[in-house]
Amino acid sequence: MLILSRKVDEKVVIGDDITISIIEIRGDQVRIGIDAPKKVKVFRQEVYDAIKAENRAASKSAVVIPKVDFSKKD
Numbered sequence: 001m002l003i004l005s006r007k008v009d010e011k012v013v014i015g016d017d018i019t020i021s022i023i024e025i026r027g028d029q030v031r032i033g034i035d036a037p038k039k040v041k042v043f044r045q046e047v048y049d050a051i052k053a054e055n056r057a058a059s060k061s062a063v064v065i066p067k068v069d070f071s072k073k074d
Contacts, residue, residue, distance in 0.1 A: 004012060012020040017037050024031040034042050043051070
């Protein structure tokens with residue numbers, strides 16, 4: 001893990017097209033801005049973890065497709 005010190009209005013660049021800006025520092029909270037292409041998904045960790053858990057649960061649930069007998073005539 002790379003650990004950096006940054007001040008308000010300073011930035012970190014990742015690759016050619018992602019920039020993280022320090023917007024505000026207030027007490028023990030830091031507000032950041034992330035500029036990335038739309039194809040790059042950016043999530044807070046707790047949201048990402050919830051999405052992963054939901055996807056795991058969905059993949060474990062069985063899909064039941066009822067059998068339909070089309071040979072019967074009404």
